[in-house]
Amino acid sequence: MRATVMYGAGDVRVETVPDARIIEPTDALVTVTRACICGSDLWPYNAMRPREIGNRMGHEFIGLVEAVGREVRTVKRGDLVVAPFAWSDGTCEFCQHGLQTSCLHGGWWGGTELDGGQGEAVRVPQADGTLVALPVGADHALMPSLLTLTDVMGTGHHAALAARVSPGKTVAVVGDGAVGLCGVIAARRLGADRIIMLGRHPDRIALARDFGATDIVSARGETAIEGVRDLTGGLGAHSVLECVGHGEAMLTAVSIARPGGAVGRVGVPQEAAIPNAGPIFYANITIAGGPAPVRAYIEELLPDILDGRIQPGRVFDHVTNLDGVPDGYRAMNERTSIKVMIEF
Numbered sequence: 001m002r003a004t005v006m007y008g009a010g011d012v013r014v015e016t017v018p019d020a021r022i023i024e025p026t027d028a029l030v031t032v033t034r035a036c037i038c039g040s041d042l043w044p045y046n047a048m049r050p051r052e053i054g055n056r057m058g059h060e061f062i063g064l065v066e067a068v069g070r071e072v073r074t075v076k077r078g079d080l081v082v083a084p085f086a087w088s089d090g091t092c093e094f095c096q097h098g099l100q101t102s103c104l105h106g107g108w109w110g111g112t113e114l115d116g117g118q119g120e121a122v123r124v125p126q127a128d129g130t131l132v133a134l135p136v137g138a139d140h141a142l143m144p145s146l147l148t149l150t151d152v153m154g155t156g157h158h159a160a161l162a163a164r165v166s167p168g169k170t171v172a173v174v175g176d177g178a179v180g181l182c183g184v185i186a187a188r189r190l191g192a193d194r195i196i197m198l199g200r201h202p203d204r205i206a207l208a209r210d211f212g213a214t215d216i217v218s219a220r221g222e223t224a225i226e227g228v229r230d231l232t233g234g235l236g237a238h239s240v241l242e243c244v245g246h247g248e249a250m251l252t253a254v255s256i257a258r259p260g261g262a263v264g265r266v267g268v269p270q271e272a273a274i275p276n277a278g279p280i281f282y283a284n285i286t287i288a289g290g291p292a293p294v295r296a297y298i299e300e301l302l303p304d305i306l307d308g309r310i311q312p313g314r315v316f317d318h319v320t321n322l323d324g325v326p327d328g329y330r331a332m333n334e335r336t337s338i339k340v341m342i343e344f
């Protein structure tokens with residue numbers, strides 16, 4: 001079969017790899033029908049040291065179950081399934097508490113040992129805990145939005161929960177990538193009164209407004225901080241969604257939260273420390289978040305997508321096939337694309 005392999009910064013190849021196959025009795029074999037490229041794939045795309053043995057890429061996919069191991073009960077051959085960006089058993093202490101990203105028997109797609117989503121097929125470990133069958137066909141019009149359940153919509157929702165978004169609150173979203181845009185959807189869905197998007201790209205701002213952003217701050221750094229303070233009577237936002245991960249974004253996020261407010265961070269941190277620890281302490285600002293347990297949110301978000309109440313699939317502005325994946329990385333890295341969908 002063919003799949004995407006990263007060998008170093010800027011070096012993404014589509015090549016022939018060993019066929020995915022069932023190894024454990026808890027595995028499923030899934031033929032990928034849709035996948036995508038993630039903003040977090042761009043961190044190694046910019047920083048990975050060259051390696052002889054590359055990393056299999058991709059952690060967002062929908063596909064058809066081809067076969068299941070003898071212990072698999074919840075999915076069967078022929079089911080269309082969505083896979084969250086981490087796999088998990090669904091039964092351990094952490095899974096029972098909705099924290100599947102800390103599953104005692106779980107893990108992450110790709111790398112050197114496991115298949116990734118940006119390939120023709122995937123061996124899915126812990127299939128019962130990981131996969132969710134979808135009640136639609138593989139070519140359904142809602143497929144782009146359903147694909148966001150693998151990561152960005154669930155991650156935006158997690159940021160909103162971590163930032164304690166609730167009805168009547170003022171929310172600020174740092175980051176106008178796919179996760180930030182889904183964060184706007186999530187904040188509105190949870191009843192936020194005002195949603196301030198910090199972003200500068202006209203197409204992304206337009207989408208943010210469609211998703212429910214009420215105010216836009218098109219600046220960075222100190223100017224952005226002042227912009228949010230001006231919009232909030234000098235007080236700051238109740239809830240801040242940090243959807244980038246680098247230091248400047250985190251500094252902005254903690255600086256625009258009001259005393260007693262909360263920052264929900266879902267951008268993969270690129271620095272060791274959280275900035276402004278002193279002022280955060282004296283303002284009683286909560287810092288929460290981490291990798292979203294998106295598996296915990298699929299059942300909650302799925303009906304809203306099926307009913308058309310939310311349309312997170314609009315974050316996909318490019319569609320390609322497997323051979324177009326290296327160009328897709330380039331487009332997202334140059335920010336000429338918000339998010340690339342791969343059709344198989």
Ligand SMILES: [Zn+2]
Pocket residue numbers: 088089090091092093094095096100102103104105106
């Ligand atoms: Zn578990």
